[in-house]
Amino acid sequence: MLEVGRKAPEFTLPNQDGEAVSLADYRGKKVVLYFYSKDNTAGCTKQACGFGELYPQFTEKGAVVLGISKDTAASHKKFAEKYHLPFTLLSDTELQVVQEYDVWKEKNMYGKKVMGVVRTTYLIDENGIIEKAFGKVKAADNPAQMLGEI
Template identity: 65%
Template sequence: MSYDHGEGKCFEMLETGIKAPLFTLPDQNGKMHSLDEYRGKKVILYFYPKDNTPGCTRQACGYTAHLPQFEEKGAVVLGISKDSVESHKRFEEKHGLKFTLLSDENLETIKAYDVWKEKKSFGKTYMGVVRTTYLIDEDGMIVKSNDKVKAAEDAEKMMEEF
């Protein structure tokens, strides 16, 4: 299935078994992170629509609660949205989040991972981030993808993968 991202370009859903697109993005403290630096670890890469909203807060708090178990399994958690570094910092501090939040204000990584899509809400159509989680293995390959994420259950569902 392909999607038009509003620029006349169609992208296929990222499937398992392909190399995860590389990125370099700033975290909530302004430090740059690239996917390459996590080679040798499993990466739970989740994309979410907006900081400090009910669903996104439940999802992030779920990952914080399960972080020790993920770390025991050699996995890191990275959350990405189009929110600013400053917004991510407020989100982290307000909810005591314990993992890295990455800012993709220019949407390059969001589009590379095929999560910028047409959405509908209250009869209005707009472009936005579709809540999506990818599991990337130690070699940088996508081994699991889910674009039907239930925010409150996402961290627990990912625990089942280990």
């Protein structure tokens, strides 16, 4: 996990519509950047829907929510449409950003060691500096927790 107080690594990734989105596009706003493992899995769906429900409150506070996983833009589009997600999902199929943000780790899955995304959320300030970092977050609690942090 990246340390608080450092500049957040810049990136440009395709969103669920295939359009390029950069972290720099959000200068002047707080950014809740959350990494999750897979569209349409129980925990990830709960987390995404929680951010979706609270999204109006995030925008009232001048913040945006960006979700990143290794799923394709097409997968993100279906996921966002199915659950009416009002925020941006970014596709990192090459794992470039996932690795830059230090969330690609060895995990224990049903007794087997596998590599995967550890559910992590960063709060990035208006100037692109990491303000808060939370690793191994609980999917259901993370959206409300992050709203409270802003």
